[in-house]
Amino acid sequence: MFCRVHSGAIHGIEGIQIEVEVDLSDGLPSLNMVGMLSAEIKESSERVRTALKNSKFTIPPKRITINLSPANIRKQGTLYDLPIAVGILTSMGYIKKENLEQVFIVGELSLDGKVNPIKGVLPLVYAARQAEISCCIVPKKNAKEGAAVDQIRVIGVNSLLEVLTVLKNPEAFQGEEGVCFDGEKMQSVSEEVDFSEVSGQEALKRAAQIAAAGMHNLLMMGAPGSGKTMIARRIPTILPPMTWEESIELTKIYSVAGLLSDKNPLVVKRPFRAPHHTISASSLAGGGTIPKPGEVSLSNYGVLFLDELPEFSKTVLEVLRQPMEDRKILVSRVHGSYEFPTNFMLVAAMNCCGCGYYPDRNRCNCKETQVARYLGRISRPLLDRIDICMEVSSIEYTDIRGQKKKKFSKGEDSKTMRERVMRAREVQRIRYQGEKINTNSELSASQIQCYCKIDTAGEVLLEQAFARLKLTARGYNRILKVARTIADLDGEEQITRRHLSEAICYRSTNIQEWRR
Amino acid sequence: MQNITEELEYWFWLCNIDGMGSRKLQELLECYKEPKQIYQLKTEEIGKAVYLSERQLAGIKESRKNEKWKKKLEQTVEKGIYLTRYLDSAYPKRLLQLLDKPILLYSLGKLPDEQKKMAAIVGARNCTRYGYCIAEEIGKIFGRNGVCTVSGMARGIDAAGQWGTLEGGSESYGVLGCAVDICYPGENRQLYDELAEKGGIISEFGPGIRPYACNFPMRNRIISGLSDFVVVVEAREKSGSLITVDFALEQGKEVYAVPGRMTDLLSRGCNRLIAQGAGILSDLDSLLEDCNIKKRKNGVKVTKSEIELAESEKLLYSDLGFEPKNIQMLMEETKLSFCELTEVILTLQLKDLIEEPMKGYYAKKA
Numbered sequence: 001m002f003c004r005v006h007s008g009a010i011h012g013i014e015g016i017q018i019e020v021e022v023d024l025s026d027g028l029p030s031l032n033m034v035g036m037l038s039a040e041i042k043e044s045s046e047r048v049r050t051a052l053k054n055s056k057f058t059i060p061p062k063r064i065t066i067n068l069s070p071a072n073i074r075k076q077g078t079l080y081d082l083p084i085a086v087g088i089l090t091s092m093g094y095i096k097k098e099n100l101e102q103v104f105i106v107g108e109l110s111l112d113g114k115v116n117p118i119k120g121v122l123p124l125v126y127a128a129r130q131a132e133i134s135c136c137i138v139p140k141k142n143a144k145e146g147a148a149v150d151q152i153r154v155i156g157v158n159s160l161l162e163v164l165t166v167l168k169n170p171e172a173f174q175g176e177e178g179v180c181f182d183g184e185k186m187q188s189v190s191e192e193v194d195f196s197e198v199s200g201q202e203a204l205k206r207a208a209q210i211a212a213a214g215m216h217n218l219l220m221m222g223a224p225g226s227g228k229t230m231i232a233r234r235i236p237t238i239l240p241p242m243t244w245e246e247s248i249e250l251t252k253i254y255s256v257a258g259l260l261s262d263k264n265p266l267v268v269k270r271p272f273r274a275p276h277h278t279i280s281a282s283s284l285a286g287g288g289t290i291p292k293p294g295e296v297s298l299s300n301y302g303v304l305f306l307d308e309l310p311e312f313s314k315t316v317l318e319v320l321r322q323p324m325e326d327r328k329i330l331v332s333r334v335h336g337s338y339e340f341p342t343n344f345m346l347v348a349a350m351n352c353c354g355c356g357y358y359p360d361r362n363r364c365n366c367k368e369t370q371v372a373r374y375l376g377r378i379s380r381p382l383l384d385r386i387d388i389c390m391e392v393s394s395i396e397y398t399d400i401r402g403q404k405k406k407k408f409s410k411g412e413d414s415k416t417m418r419e420r421v422m423r424a425r426e427v428q429r430i431r432y433q434g435e436k437i438n439t440n441s442e443l444s445a446s447q448i449q450c451y452c453k454i455d456t457a458g459e460v461l462l463e464q465a466f467a468r469l470k471l472t473a474r475g476y477n478r479i480l481k482v483a484r485t486i487a488d489l490d491g492e493e494q495i496t497r498r499h500l501s502e503a504i505c506y507r508s509t510n511i512q513e514w515r516r
Numbered sequence: 517m518q519n520i521t522e523e524l525e526y527w528f529w530l531c532n533i534d535g536m537g538s539r540k541l542q543e544l545l546e547c548y549k550e551p552k553q554i555y556q557l558k559t560e561e562i563g564k565a566v567y568l569s570e571r572q573l574a575g576i577k578e579s580r581k582n583e584k585w586k587k588k589l590e591q592t593v594e595k596g597i598y599l600t601r602y603l604d605s606a607y608p609k610r611l612l613q614l615l616d617k618p619i620l621l622y623s624l625g626k627l628p629d630e631q632k633k634m635a636a637i638v639g640a641r642n643c644t645r646y647g648y649c650i651a652e653e654i655g656k657i658f659g660r661n662g663v664c665t666v667s668g669m670a671r672g673i674d675a676a677g678q679w680g681t682l683e684g685g686s687e688s689y690g691v692l693g694c695a696v697d698i699c700y701p702g703e704n705r706q707l708y709d710e711l712a713e714k715g716g717i718i719s720e721f722g723p724g725i726r727p728y729a730c731n732f733p734m735r736n737r738i739i740s741g742l743s744d745f746v747v748v749v750e751a752r753e754k755s756g757s758l759i760t761v762d763f764a765l766e767q768g769k770e771v772y773a774v775p776g777r778m779t780d781l782l783s784r785g786c787n788r789l790i791a792q793g794a795g796i797l798s799d800l801d802s803l804l805e806d807c808n809i810k811k812r813k814n815g816v817k818v819t820k821s822e823i824e825l826a827e828s829e830k831l832l833y834s835d836l837g838f839e840p841k842n843i844q845m846l847m848e849e850t851k852l853s854f855c856e857l858t859e860v861i862l863t864l865q866l867k868d869l870i871e872e873p874m875k876g877y878y879a880k881k882a
Binding site: 200201202203204206221352358359361362365366367368369389390391392393461464465468469497498501502504505508 | 642643779780781782840842844861862865868874
């Protein structure tokens, strides 16, 4: 007796449909599985056999053949336990074949017949909806995650017996309630840090705000203990709340990486990823025999923070080039190429020399050559992709006691800063409606010509600055992009001299210009 | 190109024996007058008249094994290097007073003119920008007034002083701690070329000798020996520049130091020198009087032409010095907002009054 169960597989961060075909025939009793399977799937026969036995089913002494089709796609993971078990039961006649036609099943089985959670439910449910299947059976713990997809019923199950009940009459069961999405509310509730905790550092806060408004990459340089990490951690709090689409795309990535829990079925907060500098190139970019998303993808729509930038190995840093340029990364392995989105904002922090205190010669005794070598670890192409480069000075006592000394009023809080950022983002969204981009940092050279209009005073200034400061064409474009964002923050359509001079101040100069 | 006489060959041989210091050479020369004579003697016989250590004896034996040194001399001369014996008339008279005067000087370019005043400008390699600018200024003032300078062509203060002198239009001499055909440090290549052209590169170390650490105190005695007085711009408490100062005091030369703040580590050495009685250079305008040099009539100090500055620009410009300050500091001191400040900074940068020596740091242009 033959039957077919709909299931799925993960390819990159997208789900694809897989058919689990089960056939019971006469012959020597055995259980054979085919279809380009990884070790964990081959093991699933043991799990399924025992789970069936412990759920009081007796497997008939027959030849059972299982095929996962299409058979030319490499499959891995434990999500096929449940569809295989259901397939066997159907072949044995416990479930009506017709009832399986509109049902998509994934889940891992434990030996006692319980259904365990799996990775990647969200993209799988999407795949089911695409295949126009009306009902999904997923492990209970993944049900909330799957329910984020609309126009499809997602039913969470705890055990194999429950699945049987559902499959007796799938139409009768209610789907799981989806999470009510309100990005703004969710984000503000979940923040633990706030910009108002940063006293002093007004210049850097301004730079961070501009970076957030235009999704510009930011590099902070300065002595140890000057608050670089503190600022970086607070940048996600001033980014605009995530939209539904962004949240879903990000949830897919996190789902595939197995980073979701039943308490947080959806990623609603902008991610902040701060990998340690010992990270390998493939864990940054994404990798594995069947590639998993790396840090560049996990920080999609959020902040990738690289502290102590020069300490990262050179190969790791060079990995960042393509994702920063194309906003996606193509990871190729034996079993295929996988594309992951990498629309992150890079925030990097570094010291100016090995000891950290250069150019304060009272504290730093590094040789000029040592300083040059330290700074030289950051390659020019990488620097070229960083729009805003900011020097951070160490905090003095008066700054820490800022509030009392009245020297600095209490720092602005994240809420006001975010409102400003959101206004600027809205301006950008409307401006770039016809284009494929959302923010100023994505502007191409030809788009810069079109959208960055400068007044005459600004033109004069740029011309002078170009010669005097030895700007390059690339540097020139970056200045215009940042100036565009500054003007957007000020709510002005035309870029003026003031915006340009601020943008020029932020430019990241090359290594030779960093030191005397 | 210098003519290679037979005499010179033997001098070259003698001065390139491994393990021989200039004092020992002097002793030998007092005993035998001519290096050729020494060459013709048996090694054991040389050792009879003058005490020679095992290593020195071995060195003599080794050097006599073959005639490679003749080839070496040819190569040296071909590079345009001049060899000057201490008996020669071109040999700097100032050095003759040293007890351990170098027997043979190698030089590229000129040797110092006895008639001209000669100042040594020395200081730290890892200097502050303030120190660099001051050394350059001092060099310029000397240069404009016909004073030559001598220094070690090292990074930092040395190079700054020498660049300044060349810019001021006078000669500068670099004394190296290695052979003259080696440019050390490599990054000062441009300075090396300029010095060879407009002044001179001098060393007592023979061809092929690398910049070993032990060479530097030795070359410092030549720096102070060639000078009429020594100017120390920035020095830590324990600094190689202070070795030069010690030599200078031994040789009876005047020492001047640029004072600094008590807390600046790089001024500790200078301040201590002043406390010990060194001359104090408190003002660039009165630098020449302080050093007892006659001002040249045509050596007028070039003043920056008056440029019209707006109020905020004046405010920022007066706040900046040679030592770089960052934006946060400037914001606090000028009370300008960040946006205003960036605009003023750029305007001043475009007017060529200030520069950005390092990302985010701004300083007055020297």
